[in-house]
Amino acid sequence: MLKLFKYEFRKSLAVKVIILCITALIEFFFLIGLYGENDNIFAASAFFLFLMAFVATVIIGVHSMRLLKNDLNTKQAYMLFMTPNNSYKILGAKVIENGVSIFLAGAFYLILATINMTMIVGKYGRLSDMLDIINAIFAVNSWEEITLPLVASYVFVSVSHWLYIIAVAFFAIVLSATFFNGKKWNSFASIAVFIGIVIVVNILLATILGGASFSGSSIIINSTHNILTAVVYLVLSAVMYVITAWIMDNSLSV
Amino acid sequence: MKLESINVTKKFPGKVAIENISMTLEPGHIYALLGPNGSGKTTWMKTVAGLIKATSGEVKFNDVAVNTDSRKKIAYMSTEPYFYDWMTVGDVGKYYQDFFDDFSMEKYDELLAGMNLDKKLKIKTLSSGMMAKLKIAVTMGRNADVYMLDEPLNGIDLIARDEVMRMVLTSASEDNIMIISSHLVEELEALVDRAIFIQDGHFAGMYDVEQLRVMESISLADKYREVYSGVREA
Numbered sequence: 001m002l003k004l005f006k007y008e009f010r011k012s013l014a015v016k017v018i019i020l021c022i023t024a025l026i027e028f029f030f031l032i033g034l035y036g037e038n039d040n041i042f043a044a045s046a047f048f049l050f051l052m053a054f055v056a057t058v059i060i061g062v063h064s065m066r067l068l069k070n071d072l073n074t075k076q077a078y079m080l081f082m083t084p085n086n087s088y089k090i091l092g093a094k095v096i097e098n099g100v101s102i103f104l105a106g107a108f109y110l111i112l113a114t115i116n117m118t119m120i121v122g123k124y125g126r127l128s129d130m131l132d133i134i135n136a137i138f139a140v141n142s143w144e145e146i147t148l149p150l151v152a153s154y155v156f157v158s159v160s161h162w163l164y165i166i167a168v169a170f171f172a173i174v175l176s177a178t179f180f181n182g183k184k185w186n187s188f189a190s191i192a193v194f195i196g197i198v199i200v201v202n203i204l205l206a207t208i209l210g211g212a213s214f215s216g217s218s219i220i221i222n223s224t225h226n227i228l229t230a231v232v233y234l235v236l237s238a239v240m241y242v243i244t245a246w247i248m249d250n251s252l253s254v
Numbered sequence: 255m256k257l258e259s260i261n262v263t264k265k266f267p268g269k270v271a272i273e274n275i276s277m278t279l280e281p282g283h284i285y286a287l288l289g290p291n292g293s294g295k296t297t298w299m300k301t302v303a304g305l306i307k308a309t310s311g312e313v314k315f316n317d318v319a320v321n322t323d324s325r326k327k328i329a330y331m332s333t334e335p336y337f338y339d340w341m342t343v344g345d346v347g348k349y350y351q352d353f354f355d356d357f358s359m360e361k362y363d364e365l366l367a368g369m370n371l372d373k374k375l376k377i378k379t380l381s382s383g384m385m386a387k388l389k390i391a392v393t394m395g396r397n398a399d400v401y402m403l404d405e406p407l408n409g410i411d412l413i414a415r416d417e418v419m420r421m422v423l424t425s426a427s428e429d430n431i432m433i434i435s436s437h438l439v440e441e442l443e444a445l446v447d448r449a450i451f452i453q454d455g456h457f458a459g460m461y462d463v464e465q466l467r468v469m470e471s472i473s474l475a476d477k478y479r480e481v482y483s484g485v486r487e488a
């Protein structure tokens with residue numbers, strides 16, 4: 001599986017290099033804004049760096065879906081399915097590579113943010129000034145509400161939610177490649193299956209968990225709810241993974 | 255060692271690709287898999303390679319239905335290019351070395367040298383002829399029990415064809431099964447000792463090429479014409 005993982009990582013390397021180059025460019029403008037004391041450049045680059053952290057995660061996820069689609073619908077499928085690896089390993093390597101990449105991207109942007117904040121403190125001298133700037137950028141109303149357990153639970157539910165989204169997307173792609181291969185509406189079928197599952201599960205979760213399920217766009221101020229939701233998403237991801245690999249092993253022809 | 259195809263049928267929506275193909279292949283032979291375009295040769299090979307799931311029937315390798323493990327022993331070369339664009343010729347070898355225990359980098363290097371292929375060449379810059387050579391080199395770089403080469407002579411020049419033929423003969427042994435599909439029946443005739451005919455997705459016979467010559471006084475090419483056009487040369 002390590003070898004599969006290595007090649008999955010290699011396949012997505014170009015996209016990651018592009019993301020890194022764009023981030024480096026924005027960081028360059030950030031430094032110009034900070035040390036050149038140009039507020040407009042500073043504020044714009046800080047905003048785009050923040051945005052890039054989310055965009056990078058989405059791009060890595062979407063790119064992994066595109067790679068899976070290619071691996072199932074083009075002749076490159078032989079590179080994977082000729083090897084003595086079962087579908088559980090093949091799919092597992094893809095899921096793990098995606099999870100690790102997203103985690104590394106998150107860690108990278110977190111470290112970058114810490115370095116940048118340190119530089120801001122070094123430049124302006126007071127932490128409160130920096131918080132004022134962040135306040136202005138992100139419109140956070142009350143920092144007292146943000147506690148460490150809440151942030152940790154939010155990160156946990158974010159990662160598990162994203163993993164679940166990837167698992168559903170992989171399921172939809174494999175399902176359409178298995179049963180609608182060669183059809184013109186193959187792609188539309190996978191998108192429809194994906195949207196259908198996400199909507200149905202969201203409704204079910206909202207009902208079962210007794211509140212709004214995690215949407216990824218808002219912070220739910222309840223650590224327990226976040227952790228419970230995250231566990232549910234992890235279980236759902238595991239179920240989707242097993243079903244998807246089973247379909248690949250038993251019905252998929254490439 | 256033996257490879258059995260037992261009533262193998264593969265249906266696609268609106269089309270039966272192969273139907274009830276049954277035959278047993280034994281080691282020590284080079285088989286030609288013959289049939290017109292769309293007759294089902296590739297579908298059968300891909301079923302044996304485990305790339306296609308049979309609708310019914312099964313392929314058995316050493317009395318076990320082909321599965322993930324049998325891919326360790328069965329080498330399949332597709333007629334279409336299938337390597338990742340970002341790879342070099344050297345990367346392709348490393349990939350096979352990573353996944354196939356029977357792959358020999360030394361043999362691969364020798365085969366590349368014989369084909370005049372540089373390991374630094376990028377896949378996306380290869381001509382169709384170079385790609386055909388690469389596919390055969392990396393497949394024959396394995397020390398497999400079963401080799402299946404789908405149209406290995408397509409798109410390559412005469413000199414390279416001779417090299418491919420030489421490679422096949424070098425790799426063929428009493429311990430392995432070699433299956434080659436091709437439209438170039440005359441060229442295969444010098445290479446193979448058995449011929450399998452597939453017609454409209456059905457098994458249409460297996461013949462010993464030498465017996466055809468001796469007993470029926472007919473070449474493989476003439477037998478091909480007889481099977482597919484019903485015309486027997488005088």
